[in-house]
Amino acid sequence: MMGLLVFLFGLIIGSFLNVVIYRLKHKKNFLKGRSFCTHCKKTLSAIDLVPVLSFIFLRGKCRHCQKRISKQYPMVELGTGIVFLILYIKFGLTLEFFIHALFSVFLIIIFVYDLLYYLVLDVVSVPAIIVGFAGSLLLGLSLTNLLIGGIIGLSFFLLQFVISRGKWIGGGDLRLGLMCGFMVGWPKILVLLVVTYISGAIISVFLLASKKKKWKDSVPLGIFLTLATLVVILFGDKIIDWYTL
Ligand SMILES: [Zn+2]
Secondary structure: OHHHHHHHHHHHHHHHHHHHHHHHHOOOOOOOOOOEOOOOOOEOOHHHHOOOHHHHHOOOEOOOOOOEOOOHHHHHHHHHHHHHHHHHHHHOOOHHHHHHHHHHHHHHHHHHHHHHHOOOOHHHHHHHHHHHHHHHHHOOOOHHHHHHHHHHHHHHHHHHHHHOOOOOOOHHHHHHHHHHHHHHOOOHHHHHHHHHHHHHHHHHHHHHHOOOOOOOOOOOHHHHHHHHHHHHHHHHHHHHHHHHO
16 A cells, blocks of 8 residues: 555656656756646646546647657656655665655656757756765765765776767766766675666667667767666665675
């Protein structure tokens, strides 16, 4: 029962994240104003804003202009709901749940934004670094642990940044490296880097095989990095257990 409530809470937060992502892109204050259709700009009423369900009942179309509503909306809502549910199963309603839920919120925003616009915004990544650092301290990770995690996360990407003279990865990825180092600490940062590169390699091969990408196109590293951080937050202990068994 509690799990269901946490899942619904995740859906609502996910719905809010969609608004945040849209308003970040269009430079609007996401705390003010009511939600509207991105095509016809008509204000949406409460019945159109029920996470996932509205999308299903409206068959993915705006009530007013009949234009398609992006699948991004229900996907982000469902994704956030599922992440919150797994966190609840893992931690219960504890401080660990709330801090990791907060990490996830930042990770989901960065993931979706990078996927849509190939960009990691400083207004998101810088607060995420601070939240990652403060959150992990609150969870009892030592300052030394966090510094090691942060330095490994940062230097791994800094090395590639220097070798490729900024061609493979951008400054935004460096900040993300620091962020995920702080969010997961040592030794999970190592698992995180491995997961990032394995998932990055698999998906790149898929994209190349389906001819959606050419070699020269850069693949947004931010989506793999944030996905890997989420995976490590949710399943990091299990992955380490398997590996050391
Ligand atoms: Zn519309």
